[in-house]
Amino acid sequence: xQLEVAGLDVRYGANHAVRSVDLSVxxxxxxxxxxxxxxxxxxxxxxxxxxxxxxxxTITFEGKxxxxxxxxxxxxxxxxxxxxxxxxxxxLTVEENLLMGAYTQTGATTHRDVERIFQRFPNLAAxxxxxxxxxxxxxxxxxxxxxxxxxxxxxxMLDEPSLGLSxxxxxxxxxxxxxxxxxxxxxxxxxxxxxxxxQMASRGYVLELGEVKAEGTAQQLADDPRLxxxxxxxxxxx
Amino acid sequence: MSGxxxxxxSILGINVIFAYGIYVTAASGQLNxxxxxxxxxxxxxxxxxxxVYGFSVWTSILIAMAIGGAIGFVIAFPILRTRGVYMxxxxxxxxxxxxxxxxxxxxxxxAVGLPLSDYVEVNAIIAATLLVILFVxxxxxxxxxxxxxxxxxxxxxxxxxxxxxxxxxxxxxxxGGALAGLSGALYALYFGFVEVQYFNxxxxxxxxxxxLIGGTQTAWGPLFGASFFTLVPEALRIGEDWxxxxxxxxxxxxxIFRPEGIVTRDALDRLWLRLAPGTRxx
Numbered sequence: 001x002q003l004e005v006a007g008l009d010v011r012y013g014a015n016h017a018v019r020s021v022d023l024s025v026x027x028x029x030x031x032x033x034x035x036x037x038x039x040x041x042x043x044x045x046x047x048x049x050x051x052x053x054x055x056x057x058t059i060t061f062e063g064k065x066x067x068x069x070x071x072x073x074x075x076x077x078x079x080x081x082x083x084x085x086x087x088x089x090x091x092l093t094v095e096e097n098l099l100m101g102a103y104t105q106t107g108a109t110t111h112r113d114v115e116r117i118f119q120r121f122p123n124l125a126a127x128x129x130x131x132x133x134x135x136x137x138x139x140x141x142x143x144x145x146x147x148x149x150x151x152x153x154x155x156x157m158l159d160e161p162s163l164g165l166s167x168x169x170x171x172x173x174x175x176x177x178x179x180x181x182x183x184x185x186x187x188x189x190x191x192x193x194x195x196x197x198x199q200m201a202s203r204g205y206v207l208e209l210g211e212v213k214a215e216g217t218a219q220q221l222a223d224d225p226r227l228x229x230x231x232x233x234x235x236x237x238x
Numbered sequence: 239m240s241g242x243x244x245x246x247x248s249i250l251g252i253n254v255i256f257a258y259g260i261y262v263t264a265a266s267g268q269l270n271x272x273x274x275x276x277x278x279x280x281x282x283x284x285x286x287x288x289x290v291y292g293f294s295v296w297t298s299i300l301i302a303m304a305i306g307g308a309i310g311f312v313i314a315f316p317i318l319r320t321r322g323v324y325m326x327x328x329x330x331x332x333x334x335x336x337x338x339x340x341x342x343x344x345x346x347x348x349a350v351g352l353p354l355s356d357y358v359e360v361n362a363i364i365a366a367t368l369l370v371i372l373f374v375x376x377x378x379x380x381x382x383x384x385x386x387x388x389x390x391x392x393x394x395x396x397x398x399x400x401x402x403x404x405x406x407x408x409x410x411x412x413x414g415g416a417l418a419g420l421s422g423a424l425y426a427l428y429f430g431f432v433e434v435q436y437f438n439x440x441x442x443x444x445x446x447x448x449x450l451i452g453g454t455q456t457a458w459g460p461l462f463g464a465s466f467f468t469l470v471p472e473a474l475r476i477g478e479d480w481x482x483x484x485x486x487x488x489x490x491x492x493x494i495f496r497p498e499g500i501v502t503r504d505a506l507d508r509l510w511l512r513l514a515p516g517t518r519x520x
Contacts, residue, residue: 051397072400081398089391091455091503092384100388103381104400131503151400 001060002027002186003048003079003155008057010040010047010210017043019210020057025155030177030187032197032218035207041190042084044207045157048188049081050074061155076104078154082147082161084190086140090133094124094143097132101147110150117146138169145176156180157188162196174200198222244360248428250468251360251367252421257448257460258374259418264454265378266410267390268318271326273445275333276415278437280306280422282340285352285432295356299423306419307412314411318404333442340434351433358427366424370417375457377413386410390454451492453499462501 003025010018018040025031033041046052048059050071059067066074089097098117102110118125121142127135132143141161148156158177162170174196181187191197198204198218206214206227214227221227239247256277263270270276284302287293293301313332320328340346377383388396389406397403426432444467452463474484492500 049398051394070402071397072402075398075400083395083398087392087395089388089395091391092387093503096384096387099381099384100396100399100401103385103388129507147399 001025002029002062003188004058004060005044005048006058006060008044008047008059009055010043010052011055017210018047018054021205021207021210021212023205023212025186025188027154028181028184028186029203030181030189030201032189032191032201032204033207034191034194034197034204034221035213038209039207040210041207042159043210045081045159045188045190046083048157049079051081072104075151075153078152079157080148080151080153080155081157082144082159084159085163086137086144088132088135088140088143088147090131092132093129094132094135095128097143097147098124098150101150104151113150113152117149121146137164138166138172141165141169141173142176145180149180153185155186155188157190159190160192161189162191162193170196239360246469246472248360248363248424250465251363252425252428253445253448253464253468254367254461255370255424256418256421256445257452257464258370258457259414259416259421260445260449261414261454261457261460262374262377262386262417263410263414264449265383265390266386266406267393268407268410269326269446270329270411270414271442271446272329272331272333272336273418274437274439274441275329275336276306276310276418277422277425277441277445278333278336278340278432278434279309279415280419281426281432281437282346282352282422283419284423284426285354286346288356288427289352289354295358295362295427298356299420299427302423302426303416303420306422307416310415310418311408311412313415314408317411318407330439330442333437333439337434337437340437346434347432349434351431354426354430354432356427357430358424360428363424363428366420370420371457371461378457382406382409447489451489451499453496453501455498455503456501456506458501458506459499463499466500 001024005021005023008018008021021044033044035041043052047054050069054067058065061077061079066077089100092100095114098114102113118128123139124143124146135143161173165173170193177187178200189197189201198221201218203216204218204221205212206221214221214224256273259276260270260273280302283305284298287298287301288295317325317328341349346352385396385401385406388399388401389403393403448463448467449460453459471485
């Protein structure tokens with residue numbers, strides 16, 4: 001396994017946001033984490049990224065325990081998080097946002113990597129010197145993903161990437177994620193759009209109040225009538 | 239250069255360096271309303287090194303900068319525990335503490351002040367100002383400068399990018415302290431005398447206004463703000479009674495029409511396009 005989370009606990013004061021979660025991602029796998037609002041999905045991703053302190057458990061990435069390492073070290077070792085709501089740097093230009101993604105990269109390849117992102121996203125290339133705040137929601141999401149790619153991740157975690165995007169853009173977004181994955185990038189995906197997420201992922205976990213309530217292959221989760229009713233919405237929802 | 243002009247240019251240079259001392263902390267998202275305290279540390283440090291210990295002018299200036307930087311570094315830790323308006327108050331309190339220590343210290347001349355035997359010419363101040371301007375522009379073009387702006391925008395996302403927010407903020411405070419200290423040292427050496435009354439709350443407010451009204455988005459902002467606030471009061475000297483009234487109206491007008499400061503990235507982009515169509519600045 002590339003990522004192994006064991007017995008992870010996160011507490012905010014009296015709030016026990018993540019309770020003894022076990023989760024794993026194999027190299028090149030797409031794994032999804034589902035659950036209602038407030039189930040602890042975002043907290044789980046932030047804890048893996050090192051942005052939220054944990055109160056117990058271990059996080060092992062490529063054989064090394066990283067739970068006591070800071071965010072920068074984890075980014076360097078290959079864990080990137082695309083945060084919920086895009087969260088681009090609004091007063092920086094598009095290009096500067098991408099350069100921030102490469103902050104931990106000390107090599108001289110950064111500029112070539114930035115050009116590669118611009119080739120992939122021509123919309124961003126046209127606005128490279130504009131403030132990132134002028135981008136549309138879809139473009140901002142592409143920028144956030146491009147920025148995360150510049151850290152040369154081995155595992156990319158995406159927190160609700162389809163939030164607020166039109167159906168066409170959601171389609172494009174999932175195509176992009178599939179393409180990144182086909183190049184060998186492992187994906188840990190948190191999504192409200194459970195239908196799409198289960199189509200893409202090979203396995204999934206369902207969180208409820210910080211606990212793993214169910215896990216299995218995407219097919220098993222999609223076929224589970226209890227889950228379909230409780231968390232995943234009606235069958236015809238898309 | 240006439241004596242009057244030399245005086246204006248010297249004050250301009252000192253104010254520009256001072257403003258950059260406040261700017262480097264503001265650029266990474268922290269408001270420092272204790273500017274006068276840092277400038278006083280530089281001025282008194284330089285006066286002591288030069289008059290009491292007999293160091294040369296340049297050694298005294300460097301030591302004054304080092305003291306300003308070291309105190310900025312140390313004070314950053316308690317100050318960074320506070321946020322927003324509380325940080326403004328904490329830095330303000332810091333400046334008051336510095337003034338209180340000076341006024342009660344016989345060694346530092348108390349309320350009487352300290353004379354300096356050495357001095358610097360206006361040319362030295364011009365050279366120092368140009369160096370500081372170049373340095374800050376260079377700093378803001380590096381990845382450290384980019385990280386400072388990213389921390390200013392969003393600390394939690396900067397953290398996700400692998401930026402050590404705390405290190406960036408502490409470095410900003412230390413660098414700001416060193417630059418404000420440099421401005422204080424030059425002030426002391428140019429005027430040949432330091433007295434604590436000069437380093438008062440109004441000075442802290444003014445220098446922060448230079449930076450905020452000039453604009454914190456680019457390194458042009460403090461240069462513009464400090465120049466504007468130094469030169470316009472001189473130009474308005476004709477109507478002495480009306481001077482501060484007109485000044486106040488200008489400030490309010492600027493805050494209404496250009497809340498991001500006079501010099502913004504957008505304004506620069508448009509200016510570049512007009513000067514050299516087809517090119518963009520980097």
